[in-house]
Every structure is written in structure tokens, then in C-alpha cells.
Amino acid sequence: MSIDYSALRGEIASLSRRRFVQGLAVAGAIAPLGAWSKTPWALRANGQPEILSGTDFSLSVSETWLNYTGRRRPAVTVNGSLPGPVLRWKEGSTVSLLVRNDLPRGSIHGPDTSIHWHGILLPANMDGVPGMSFDGIRPGESYLYRFKVNQSGTYWYHSHSGFQEQGGQYGALIIDPLEPEPFDYDRDYVVFFSDWTDMDPAKLFARLKKMSSHDNHHQRTVADFLRDVEKNGANATLEDRKAWGRMRMTPTDLSDVNAETYTYLVNGTTSLGNWTALFKPGEKVRLRLINGSAMTYFDVRIPGLKMTVVAADGQYVHPVTVEEIRLAAAETFDVIVEPAGQDAYTLFAQDSARTGWVSATLAVREGLRAPVPPLDPRPLLTMADMGHDHGMGGQDAMAGHAGHDMSGHDMSSMSGMAGMDHGAMSMQSHPKTEHNNPLVDMQTMMPMPRLDDPGIGLRGNGRKVATYADLKSRFDDPDGRDPGRTIELHLTGHMEKFAWSFDGVKFAQSEPLKLNYGERVRIVLVNDTMMSHPIHLHGMWSDLEDAHGNFHLRKHTVDMPPGTKRSYRVRADALGRWAYHCHLFFHMESGMFREVKVEAQS
Numbered sequence: 001m002s003i004d005y006s007a008l009r010g011e012i013a014s015l016s017r018r019r020f021v022q023g024l025a026v027a028g029a030i031a032p033l034g035a036w037s038k039t040p041w042a043l044r045a046n047g048q049p050e051i052l053s054g055t056d057f058s059l060s061v062s063e064t065w066l067n068y069t070g071r072r073r074p075a076v077t078v079n080g081s082l083p084g085p086v087l088r089w090k091e092g093s094t095v096s097l098l099v100r101n102d103l104p105r106g107s108i109h110g111p112d113t114s115i116h117w118h119g120i121l122l123p124a125n126m127d128g129v130p131g132m133s134f135d136g137i138r139p140g141e142s143y144l145y146r147f148k149v150n151q152s153g154t155y156w157y158h159s160h161s162g163f164q165e166q167g168g169q170y171g172a173l174i175i176d177p178l179e180p181e182p183f184d185y186d187r188d189y190v191v192f193f194s195d196w197t198d199m200d201p202a203k204l205f206a207r208l209k210k211m212s213s214h215d216n217h218h219q220r221t222v223a224d225f226l227r228d229v230e231k232n233g234a235n236a237t238l239e240d241r242k243a244w245g246r247m248r249m250t251p252t253d254l255s256d257v258n259a260e261t262y263t264y265l266v267n268g269t270t271s272l273g274n275w276t277a278l279f280k281p282g283e284k285v286r287l288r289l290i291n292g293s294a295m296t297y298f299d300v301r302i303p304g305l306k307m308t309v310v311a312a313d314g315q316y317v318h319p320v321t322v323e324e325i326r327l328a329a330a331e332t333f334d335v336i337v338e339p340a341g342q343d344a345y346t347l348f349a350q351d352s353a354r355t356g357w358v359s360a361t362l363a364v365r366e367g368l369r370a371p372v373p374p375l376d377p378r379p380l381l382t383m384a385d386m387g388h389d390h391g392m393g394g395q396d397a398m399a400g401h402a403g404h405d406m407s408g409h410d411m412s413s414m415s416g417m418a419g420m421d422h423g424a425m426s427m428q429s430h431p432k433t434e435h436n437n438p439l440v441d442m443q444t445m446m447p448m449p450r451l452d453d454p455g456i457g458l459r460g461n462g463r464k465v466a467t468y469a470d471l472k473s474r475f476d477d478p479d480g481r482d483p484g485r486t487i488e489l490h491l492t493g494h495m496e497k498f499a500w501s502f503d504g505v506k507f508a509q510s511e512p513l514k515l516n517y518g519e520r521v522r523i524v525l526v527n528d529t530m531m532s533h534p535i536h537l538h539g540m541w542s543d544l545e546d547a548h549g550n551f552h553l554r555k556h557t558v559d560m561p562p563g564t565k566r567s568y569r570v571r572a573d574a575l576g577r578w579a580y581h582c583h584l585f586f587h588m589e590s591g592m593f594r595e596v597k598v599e600a601q602s
């Protein structure tokens with residue numbers, strides 16, 4: 001083992017204690033806990049954001065000073081709270097949302113603002129992406145969003161202006177369905193995860209561009225090396241080190257930004273605040289898990305309880321009972337739990353790099369806690385995770401460097417190069433724009449869908465982890481047509497430069513991706529990088545296909561782990577200009593973003 005986990009945990013614990021000294025930051029007054037409620041929704045837990053329901057909403061985007069770490073810092077908030085109020089709509093109604101920009105002059109989060117309704121199908125000018133859907137909202141001005149709500153489920157909203165999403169401008173969106181839901185429950189809670197930083201998000205981005213590995217100081221040591229030699233032999237160890245060196249990455253690079261920088265929040269509260277969802281033994285509790293993080297994947301579990309997943313990205317799935325769920329940034333999952341036999345349970349969310357966590361509690365009354373489990377061991381990326389068959393265990397994918405890096409390449413240890421003839425193996429081809437491209441540091445050679453892979457750090461952990469393969473939409477393909485054409489796009493990047501793009505072309509240099517109004521198209525994504533990317537298409541559903549190309553799972557955000565190739569169907573039934581991007585905030589900012597233009601055929 002290359003890391004002393006107990007020391008790491010101690011370090012994090014002491015860090016956490018420091019952070020928690022004044023760690024409970026709630027923008028307004030903490031809502032007093034009301035009497036027990038019989039209705040599923042009405043109960044407001046301590047610190048639960050305000051719930052606004054109906055059809056007419058007035059929202060104010062402003063700056064609020066919050067203290068999560070002992071220092072007061074300016075957050076950008078909606079109606080003064082972080083997260084903003086829960087908005088509760090009704091399917092079939094028409095909602096009006098007047099959003100006013102009340103950011104003070106000179107705010108680090110200004111000047112303009114916007115709200116994007118994530119996962120909601122609506123007219124293009126209501127989507128809230130400045131420069132694409134509308135001009136944004138100038139200081140002191142308002143924008144009236146008005147559209148018919150044609151779906152139901154759990155979603156969220158966030159700013160699409162500047163760095164405001166990282167600065168705290170987000171909230172939950174709940175849409176009650178017209179038809180009864182295919183499951184029942186006694187209580188209903190929003191569980192909104194996010195990652196807070198005291199830094200000015202613009203400065204954090206600048207730091208990433210300058211020093212992309214800042215948060216990954218867990219470099220392997222000489223002692224690790226000697227241990228590896230003992231275990232794997234000198235040759236294999238040297239080869240492995242050489243290969244990693246060539247890929248400009250260490251095997252502990254799991255996230256670009258992590259708990260070194262972030263304080264993780266659930267419903268706007270740190271672990272110390274202990275956000276608590278109350279239950280009575282025997283009740284069914286619905287938890288609407290929303291990952292509103294800028295850069296964090298959360299692995300969520302409740303030790304002692306199984307979770308039955310009933311919806312993904314707001315859309316019903318056949319119920320599947322699991323013990324753990326990985327939430328990519330922007331994903332939502334609705335789960336039902338039935339706590340009984342204990343007075344308190346810990347809801348535990350650790351980041352995928354195992355650098356930190358946030359916890360909350362399910363309890364029969366306020367003030368209780370259950371034990372918080374330790375962080376899982378920090379996983380090491382393997383060459384296989386990158387799609388390399390390195391002769392150290394057969395894997396289903398292989399990878400190589402992009403063309404410009406191949407000179408002097410040691411073919412005995414690294415397999416694959418774009419365009420090479422590898423005989424019977426079906427090699428992944430790559431777009432021309434990736435070749436000799438200084439923004440592309442790697443290409444995958446034999447990517448696979450891997451829908452049944454729990455993911456790095458979750459394999460074989462003794463817990464049943466939900467995978468995309470387990471989650472099947474409760475309905476048939478709502479479109480029904482086979483896709484008329486296929487568009488392949490590659491997720492590309494350069495770790496050291498912190499440059500991210502599609503097909504090696506940054507947004508600023510890219511042309512819009514054109515879809516014909518009404519067509520059913522298949523989008524195939526190939527991940528040519530070593531990071532996971534949650535890819536989000538605005539305005540239209542992403543209907544994920546199974547490994548055989550059949551409709552499988554309706555999503556608004558499709559997670560793409562390293563070494564994967566996944567496909568989904570899109571019904572181009574929404575005219576106009578739409579954003580299409582990685583939902584890791586700083587990947588989007590650095591160029592992993594495209595415009596999708598849906599046009600009527602003349």
C-alpha cells in the first residue's frame with residue numbers, strides 16, 4: 001500500500017476539525033423545526049432550504065457573506081441562501097420566474113448573472129445560457145423566464161455566468177407529476193451536495209491552469225517504489241513508472257480539485273452542522289440526491305441501510321436496491337430507504353479521490369449521530385483504467401499517446417497508436433483534429449461501454465454499487481425510431497496544461513454541431529483522457545444505449561469514465577442553440593464545450 005491511510009485520515013480529521021470550528025453557515029436564520037408532519041413534503045429539517053412552490057416566482061441573485069471555515073467569504077446566492085430555495089413546480093403548469101440581478105457593484109462574482117434549469121426541456125430562449133439562449137442579466141436588471149413544464153422529477157438549477165456556479169449559485173428543482181408515482185413514501189427530503197471553496201473561483205481556475213496537480217500531492221515515494229519492486233519485480237515496476245511518466249500523471253491523480261481546496265456541503269451545511277432528516281421507524285423516506293458540485297464526484301451510502309433507486313436524472317427507473325451510488329457532477333438519483341432498528345444513521349458522501357467527505361444524519365429526533373465510517377483507501381489508477389493493457393492483467397481496452405508523442409515510443413510496453421495496423425484487433429480511430437495536437441496528451445485505443453463497471457475505487461469493495469447497467473428506464477424508448485445517423489465525438493485533454501476539449505478543439509475554435517429538427521441521432525462519445533467527464537446536453541434528453549445499441553436509460557448527464565465509449569440517442573425536437581458540455585465546471589471553462597444547433601431543413 002502506498003499511502004498511510006490512517007495518517008491520511010488523521011490529517012483530514014484535524015483539518016476538518018479546524019474547518020468545523022465555525023463550520024455551520026446558514027445564510028438566513030435556521031428554520032425552527034416544526035411539529036411532526038404527516039404529509040411527505042411539509043417537514044423542514046434543520047437547515048433545509050426554503051421551499052417555494054406554485055407558478056410565480058421572484059428570485060434575487062445577490063452576494064451573501066458566509067463562514068464555512070472560520071473566514072467570512074462572499075458567496076453568490078439565490079434569495080440569500082446557499083443552496084437557493086427549493087423550487088417546486090407542477091407538471092403541466094406554466095411557470096414564471098422573474099430573476100433579478102442584485103449582485104453588488106464590484107462583487108468578485110459579477111457583473112452579470114443567469115439561471116439555467118438543468119435537465120428541463122424548454123424553449124431555447126428560456127434555457128439561461130448567456131451568449132447562446134439570451135444576453136444574460138445585467139446588474140440591477142431582471143429577466144422573466146416563462147415556460148410550460150412538460151416533465152416531472154428531481155432536477156436542479158444553477159448559474160451559467162462566469163464562475164458563479166462554483167461560488168454557490170445553485171438550488172434544487174422538484175416537479176410534481178400529474179400521474180401518481182409508481183412508488184410510495186412517507187417523507188421526502190432534498191439532499192443537495194456541493195463543493196465550497198474560500199478561494200475566489202476565478203483564482204482557483206487560474207491556479208489549475210498554472211499548476212494542475214496542486215491538489216494531488218500524494219506523489220509516490222521511494223518507499224512505495226521499493227514495495228512495488230518487492231511485489232511486482234524490478235522490471236515490471238520500472239516499466240510501470242516509465243509508462244506513467246510518459247503519460248505525465250501519477251497514479252494518484254483522481255480529481256483536479258479535492259478536499260485540499262474544498263469544504264463539502266450537504267444542503268449548504270458542513271458535517272459539523274449535521275443536517276438531519278427525521279423519520280419514524282418503519283416509514284419510507286424518499287431522498288432526492290442531487291450532486292450540485294462544480295468538480296466533485298460523490299460516493300454516497302448510508303451504513304446499515306439499503307437504498308432503492310427509483311429515478312435517475314428525474315426519470316423513473318425500474319427499482320434497484322443498492323448499498324452505494326456514485327453521483328457524477330450534475331446527476332440526480334431518487335432513492336427510498338426504510339430506516340428501522342436504529343435511532344440514527346449516517347448519510348456518508350466521500351469524494352471519489354478519497355480526500356474528504358461530508359456527512360448528514362437520518363434520525364428519529366434532532367441531535368443524534370451515528371458513527372461516521374472512515375474514508376475508503378485512496379484508489380490507485382492502474383494502466384488498465386486508462387485503457388492500457390500493460391501485460392499486467394488482461395483488460396478490455398488499450399490506449400496510447402496522441403500522434404505527436406509517439407516518437408521514441410517503446411512499443412513493447414505501450415500498445416497502440418492511431419491509424420496503425422493492429423491486425424485483427426479493432427482499434428479505435430480518432431478525429432484528424434486530434435493528431436499532432438498540443439492539447440491532446442493521450443488517446444484510447446480499445447474503449448468499451450463498461451456500463452456495469454462500478455468505477456475506480458468502488459470495484460470489489462463488498463458493497464452493491466449502482467451502475468448504469470443496473471438502472472433501466474421504466475419506459476420504452478419514447479421516440480422509437482432508430483437513429484438516422486451517428487455523430488462521434490471524443491473527449492480530449494492535456495492534464496498538465498489543464499486544457500479540455502471535444503476532438504482536441506476548444507470551444508472558442510469550434511463550429512456548432514448541427515442537428516436537423518426532428519431527427520433521431522446517435523451520439524457516440526469516446527473518452528480519450530484519464531479523467532471522468534459528466535457530459536450534459538441542454539434542451540434534449542440523452543437516451544443512453546446499452547452495449548447492443550438498444551435504448552436503456554434516459555439521462556440529462558452521461559458520465560464518461562476514462563477508457564469508455566458510450567452512446568446515446570437524441571431526439572432533435574428543440575429548435576435553436578443549445579449548450580453541450582462537460583459538467584466538471586473548470587473543464588467546461590477550459591473548453592470542453594460545444595454549441596449544438598437544431599435547425600429546420602429548408
Ligand SMILES: [Cu+2]
Pocket residue numbers: 500532533534582583584587588592
Ligand atoms: Cu470533464
